[in-house]
Amino acid sequence: MTLVDPELDAIRSGDERIFEELTRRHYPAMLRLAMAYLRDREAADDVIQETWVNFLRSLDRFEGRSSLRTWLFGILTNIARARRRREARVITFTSLFGLLPDSRGPTVDPKRFGKNGTWLTDPPSWSQVPEQILEGQETLAQVKEAIEALPPKLREVIVLRDVAGFSADEVGQALQISTGNQRVRLHRARAAVRQKLEDYMR
C-alpha cells in the first residue's frame, strides 16, 4: 500500500514552513523515545538532529509503505540504540534490568494473592479520587518517573504506545518487534507504572 501524504510532498518540494511544523509536532514524542535510551537531554537532542538529517537524506528512498511517522521513529530508534551501545561503557543498574522484559515472571506481587490465586485484599478503588488529584501535576510526575525508571525495552514500547499514541502496528514497524513481544513488554511497563500510582494514591 502506498500512502498519499501531502506533507511529504511539501517537504520534497522544499517547503520550510511544513518542515518546521513537522519537527515541532514530532519533537515531544521523539524526545521521550530518545530518552528511553539516553538519559541525558543533550544526547537525546543530538539523536533527534541526526534523525532528521538522516530522514532528509533518505527521502528519495522512502516509498510510502509505512507512514512518515513510523519511518521517522524507526530511524530514531536505530540511531538511539546504536549510540546507547557505544556509550554503554559502564554496566549500570538499568542495563542489568534491561534483561527483565524477556523474563516471564508475574507483574503483580505474588504475595497479594492467596493460595487459591485470588486477591487477599482488593486493590483500592480510584473512583473516589478527585479528578484534579488523579490528573494533577504531581500524579503525572509519578507517571513520568515510573516510565523513566523502566528498562529501555519496556520504555520504548510504552512511550510510543501510551505516551505518543502510536498504534500497535506503527510500534511494531518502528521498533521491528513482533506484536506478541510488544504486548508482553507493554503489559510489564503498564503494570510497573500502575504499581507506582497505587503506592502514590495510598
Add this chain to the structure above:
Amino acid sequence: MRCREVVELMTDYIEGALSESDRARFEAHLSTCDGCTRYLEHLRTTIRLSGKLGADTIPPELEAELLNAFKDWKSRG
C-alpha cells in the same frame, strides 16, 4: 481463571488479543470480581495518564539547526 492469571491477561484483553473463548472467561471472571475490575480500571487510568504527560517544546537552537540542515539538503537538491 484465578485473579493471579487474570491480571496477566489484562493488556491482551485491552488490546483485543484474547481468543473469543478466553475473552468470555475473562469477562465472566470480571463480572464477579471487584479486585480484578479495579485492577483493570487502574490499567486504563494508567494508560490515560501516560497520554497526558506534558509535551516539551523543541529548543530554539535545535530548531534553527534543523532548519539549516533542511536548507542544506534543499540546496543540494
